[in-house]
Amino acid sequence: MAGSSIIKNISWKFAEQVSSQLAMLIVSIVLARILTPHDFGVIAIVNIFTAIANTFVINSFGTALIQKKDADALDFSSVLYFNIFFCIVIYVALYFCAPLVSDFYDNEYSELVPVLRVLCLSIILMGVLAVQNSYISRKMLFKKFFISTSSATFLSGLVGIMLALTGFGVWALVWQYILTNLLKVLVLANIIRKPPLLQFSFARLRGMLGFGSKTLVTSMLITCYLEFRATVIGKLYSAADLAFYDRAKQFPSLAVTNVNNSIESVLFPHMSRLQDDIAAVKATCKRSIRFSSYIMMPLLMGLLATAEPLVRLVLTDKWLPTVPLLQWFCLVFLFQPIHTANMQALKAIGKSGVQMKLEFIKKGIELACLLVVMWYGVEAIVVNMAVLTTLFTGLNAWPNRKYLNYTFGEQVRDIFPSLAMSSLMCGAIWLLTLFNMPAFLTLIMQVVSGPILYLGMSKVTHNEQLQYIIEKFRGRKTRHK
Numbered sequence: 001m002a003g004s005s006i007i008k009n010i011s012w013k014f015a016e017q018v019s020s021q022l023a024m025l026i027v028s029i030v031l032a033r034i035l036t037p038h039d040f041g042v043i044a045i046v047n048i049f050t051a052i053a054n055t056f057v058i059n060s061f062g063t064a065l066i067q068k069k070d071a072d073a074l075d076f077s078s079v080l081y082f083n084i085f086f087c088i089v090i091y092v093a094l095y096f097c098a099p100l101v102s103d104f105y106d107n108e109y110s111e112l113v114p115v116l117r118v119l120c121l122s123i124i125l126m127g128v129l130a131v132q133n134s135y136i137s138r139k140m141l142f143k144k145f146f147i148s149t150s151s152a153t154f155l156s157g158l159v160g161i162m163l164a165l166t167g168f169g170v171w172a173l174v175w176q177y178i179l180t181n182l183l184k185v186l187v188l189a190n191i192i193r194k195p196p197l198l199q200f201s202f203a204r205l206r207g208m209l210g211f212g213s214k215t216l217v218t219s220m221l222i223t224c225y226l227e228f229r230a231t232v233i234g235k236l237y238s239a240a241d242l243a244f245y246d247r248a249k250q251f252p253s254l255a256v257t258n259v260n261n262s263i264e265s266v267l268f269p270h271m272s273r274l275q276d277d278i279a280a281v282k283a284t285c286k287r288s289i290r291f292s293s294y295i296m297m298p299l300l301m302g303l304l305a306t307a308e309p310l311v312r313l314v315l316t317d318k319w320l321p322t323v324p325l326l327q328w329f330c331l332v333f334l335f336q337p338i339h340t341a342n343m344q345a346l347k348a349i350g351k352s353g354v355q356m357k358l359e360f361i362k363k364g365i366e367l368a369c370l371l372v373v374m375w376y377g378v379e380a381i382v383v384n385m386a387v388l389t390t391l392f393t394g395l396n397a398w399p400n401r402k403y404l405n406y407t408f409g410e411q412v413r414d415i416f417p418s419l420a421m422s423s424l425m426c427g428a429i430w431l432l433t434l435f436n437m438p439a440f441l442t443l444i445m446q447v448v449s450g451p452i453l454y455l456g457m458s459k460v461t462h463n464e465q466l467q468y469i470i471e472k473f474r475g476r477k478t479r480h481k
Contacts, residue, residue: 030164030172032247032315041239042170044246045105046116048227048234053090053123055223065134076131077197078204083127094120105234111170119174125181132188152183221359225366229381232374240321241378247315248325248382252300256333278349282404285345286414292337293415294465301426302450304330309439309446324379331386334419335393338411342396345404354399362392418465421457425450 032040065071065079098113105112160176168175234242303310307326311319346355366388373380397408429446437445458466 029314030161032319037240037243037247037319040170040243040246041234042111042115043173044230044242045101045112045234046119047246048230049094049101049116050120050123051227052223053087053094053120054126056086056090065131065138071138073194073197074199074201075204076135077199078201079134080128080131080196081200082205083130084124087124087127091120091123094123115170115174119177122178122181125178125185128185129181129188132185132192135192136188152187153180156180156183221356221363225363228367229370232370233378233381236374237378244319244321245325245378245382247319248322249329251310251326252303252329252333256296256300256336278404281345281349282400282406285341285400285404285406286410288341288344289337289411290414290418291465291468292340293418294463296337297334297415297418297422298425298450298454300330300334301422302429302446305426305430305433305450306443306446308433309443312439313443325382328379328382328386332382332389335390335415337415338393339396342400342411345400349403351399351403354403358395358399362388362395417461417463421454421461421463424457425453428453 065075095117098116101116102112156176156179159179160172163172163175230242230246233245304327307323307330308320311323311326315322343355366385369384369388370381373384394408397406397411400406401408429450432442432445432449435442455466457463
């Protein structure tokens with residue numbers, strides 16, 4: 001029953017993620033066909049600073065609210081008021097630092113100062129959203145979250161497309177992003193319908209500081225390293241190179257983010273409730289790894305095989321340098337299911353300090369390798385990422401051998417069926433690119449044949465995840481009759 005509830009909530013969260021990301025993707029594709037890679041370099045630079053600022057907001061007390069067993073209205077109101085104040089401070093700092101950022105890049109990005117100053121307004125909205133999302137996660141209101149936020153995201157997406165088609169250029173994406181967050185705040189306020197208390201408690205914040213600070217340090221370490229890498233590319237190479245890198249990451253990241261964020265949003269609060277029952281936490285972690293790898297791995301391997309016709313058709317030939325980078329990024333994200341499930345389990349049982357130590361080790365190694373390979377081109381940087389993230393899979397799984405009695409070998413066995421079937425499918429549909437057919441025809445044949453091959457192999461091997469999905473679908477269909 002618990003497993004069914006987890007998958008059900010993951011499904012609703014996944015639907016919400018897909019609807020949100022789809023609207024953003026449509027706007028992004030429209031802009032990519034209208035604008036040049038240089039224009040996208042501006043957005044990529046701004047995203048470096050907004051991502052770091054948002055990490056402060058989302059990963060400090062937000063996760064602590066979910067993990068805390070007895071969080072009440074005073075906890076939520078205290079975090080809300082702290083977030084709003086802190087976000088305003090961050091925004092003011094970024095507003096006055098905008099010219100310095102432009103100077104760092106030798107004023108190559110002429111629109112950078114106004115775009116940074118406007119887009120960073122969304123940070124204040126993110127401070128409110130972080131608390132609202134924590135409430136939604138604790139109450140498992142993912143179905144209502146999907147119905148409400150999908151409509152808000154779709155509306156802001158339409159506005160972004162209209163602005164792009166009427167000549168607003170990069171500002172279409174800026175205003176679409178701000179409007180999305182504003183509508184989400186309003187929609188979630190309507191769902192929750194509980195105004196915050198007019199009270200603030202430093203004592204409550206201090207009580208959550210131990211867990212929240214470790215989670216924040218971990219998230220900041222990851223985010224700062226990721227954005228440092230983008231900064232290196234923007235500084236050493238051209239704006240177009242940065243745009244190719246950012247665009248290559250977007251497609252596999254979209255597939256991973258939708259599945260991964262859905263799993264994280266459901267898995268963490270669920271395992272937090274079970275934190276005193278280690279056997280139950282292990283069972284939940286195990287189910288998550290199996291289910292998410294079954295969904296995520298074919299998406300990534302399929303994207304790897306379809307990269308060239310997809311880029312030609314969707315983004316046009318001017319974005320072809322993105323193709324090899326995109327394929328390597330598919331491998332970068334391939335083992336994300338193991339990382340996500342293991343890290344959420346550690347946080348849920350109160351071992352965020354262990355996660356923080358792991359990230360310090362990994363980021364130290366990654367930084368040393370980056371300083372060596374960054375002089376050999378953008379593709380060398382991405383290849384380095386793919387190699388290291390694959391090697392780090394065992395390191396991510398190692399702590400739970402002790403805390404959950406869930407060994408790395410057992411985890412590899414759990415993902416192996418999905419990995420093997422996805423690899424075979426990838427090789428088969430990649431062969432279609434050798435026939436030199438038009439990009440549209442090649443892509444259609446790959447998109448049709450890939451799922452048929454994957455599902456066919458799942459059926460022949462009696463894959464447990466496919467059988468579970470079929471049973472749930474049949475059960476739902478029967479109930480609706």
